Amino acid sequence: MRFHMIPGGPTPVAPFSHAVETDGLIFVTGQMPDTPEAPGVLPDGIVAQTRAVMENLRLVLDGLGVGFEDVAMAxxxxxxxxxxxxxxxxxxRSYFAPGRLPARTCVGVTGLAYDALVEIDLVVRRPA
Structure with a gap:
């Protein structure tokens, strides 16, 4: 297994790696809607927070040489x-090509770090 911390990536809110890679699969830790420049500072509303989470996920994916097109599950x-x-x-939907949406589970929870509205984690397959 390889444990990845992406230089310039999102600031962890707990002790974890940005991603762990094994057997061609990459497990990306759930990301929060803050930025590496302002940890713990969240934008207002679900749309802005979702975009911020997706941009943090993009930072991690870019650092690993993969992209949203490689996401298998969220x-x-x-x-x-x-x-x-x-x-x-x-x-x-705006982050994925039409007809190329990953499998997904979405659940309601009672709370998230920083009192965020949303958190998203990914399972990614590294292209051969």
């Missing part, structure tokens, strides 16, 4: 599921 955690699910879906 898990999304929402603190205001009923309110935010439609807007999250619309924002999420």
């Amino acid at each position: 898990r999304i955690y929402l603190t205001r599921f009923k309110d935010d699910y439609p807007a999250l879906n619309e924002t999420w």
